[in-house]
Amino acid sequence: MNGCASCHRGDEKAASREKAHAGLVKKPSSDIAVCGQCHDKVVKVYKDSLHFTTEGLRHGVSGRFSDKEKKIFDEKVFQRSCRSCHASCGDCHVSSPKIGGISTGLIKGHEFVAKDDGKTCAMCHGGRVYPEFTGDFGGQADVHYQKGMTCLNCHNKVELHGTGILYTSKTDVREKPSCTNCHKPGSEKTDKARSSHTQHKDKVSCYACHSGGSYTNCYDCHVGKGATPKPGFYLGLNPKDKKTVTTLRHVPAVRDTLKSAGITQENYDRVPNYWATATHNIKKRTERTRSCDACHKDRQNFLTKEILIKDDSKANDLLIYTPKPIKQ
Numbered sequence: 001m002n003g004c005a006s007c008h009r010g011d012e013k014a015a016s017r018e019k020a021h022a023g024l025v026k027k028p029s030s031d032i033a034v035c036g037q038c039h040d041k042v043v044k045v046y047k048d049s050l051h052f053t054t055e056g057l058r059h060g061v062s063g064r065f066s067d068k069e070k071k072i073f074d075e076k077v078f079q080r081s082c083r084s085c086h087a088s089c090g091d092c093h094v095s096s097p098k099i100g101g102i103s104t105g106l107i108k109g110h111e112f113v114a115k116d117d118g119k120t121c122a123m124c125h126g127g128r129v130y131p132e133f134t135g136d137f138g139g140q141a142d143v144h145y146q147k148g149m150t151c152l153n154c155h156n157k158v159e160l161h162g163t164g165i166l167y168t169s170k171t172d173v174r175e176k177p178s179c180t181n182c183h184k185p186g187s188e189k190t191d192k193a194r195s196s197h198t199q200h201k202d203k204v205s206c207y208a209c210h211s212g213g214s215y216t217n218c219y220d221c222h223v224g225k226g227a228t229p230k231p232g233f234y235l236g237l238n239p240k241d242k243k244t245v246t247t248l249r250h251v252p253a254v255r256d257t258l259k260s261a262g263i264t265q266e267n268y269d270r271v272p273n274y275w276a277t278a279t280h281n282i283k284k285r286t287e288r289t290r291s292c293d294a295c296h297k298d299r300q301n302f303l304t305k306e307i308l309i310k311d312d313s314k315a316n317d318l319l320i321y322t323p324k325p326i327k328q
Contacts, residue, residue, distance in 0.1 A: 029090035049162025117151040128216035205246035212283035221252030236303035236319040249277035272315040
């Protein structure tokens with residue numbers, strides 16, 4: 001009802017193409033205030049969301065920098081590179097975002113779409129999360145995907161739009177999904193499952209037992225050159241909660257990642273190369289759910305001193321966990 005010019009500007013009354021397109025704004029939602037003309041309540045909180053601020057990218061690496069290096073990073077790297085992942089409203093509701101210069105274009109003609117995770121979520125999160133979820137990474141598709149669920153069955157609009165709280169990491173978001181939202185403790189169908197969940201509560205994450213297999217890990221990232229993805233599966237202590245064993249994902253930072261930008265990462269060893277990860281390849285039954293020996297005797301997939309990469313962060317040592325044998 002509002003017409004093209006309400007968002008794209010230009011002159012709808014002009015008789016020639018040139019005059020009609022004078023002052024045209026190609027991507028109106030790059031200015032969040034444009035969407036705020038109608039959707040003021042959403043925009044008010046979205047401006048502080050991680051999708052819009054990309055603060056998670058900044059704080060994920062800034063722990064490795066000196067104060068001087070943080071300033072260099074903000075000016076030379078974050079604003080010029082990391083901020084390209086910033087998502088405008090139109091990137092989810094009108095046209096898929098450009099990743100590496102590639103876009104699938106308008107989602108449904110010029111119609112605004114409430115949700116289409118295959119064309120929006122998958123474009124930005126297609127490096128690891130989405131192909132793990134669908135099984136395109138090479139493993140088995142997540143059990144939820146097999147049952148017809150989509151990203152938005154777990155990640156709701158409150159989480160995606162934000163709540164007005166300025167978070168610095170996705171792990172701090174209160175509204176993020178939890179397995180127990182659907183799988184209530186005590187609702188297990190067997191005594192074995194109920195007993196296992198009770199014994200491992202607050203000690204082991206759901207993913208540690210129910211991850212279906214290998215997932216993407218990244219190595220050797222350098223500015224302008226990208227990183228090398230490889231499959232892997234690691235168990236160890238959660239860097240943000242050393243009381244919990246969980247799945248770990250290797251992140252691509254190496255000591256000279258930002259050397260070309262003049263950053264040597266003076267505090268590199270303060271931050272580990274492995275981060276707790278919510279894998280998106282969930283299975284009900286895995287080697288670890290079938291037998292206690294997989295962890296407590298064979299210690300399969302646990303991070304050890306021997307498999308740590310030479311010259312990686314020394315903080316990785318703090319994530320090593322050795323399961324204790326079960327008393328017979």
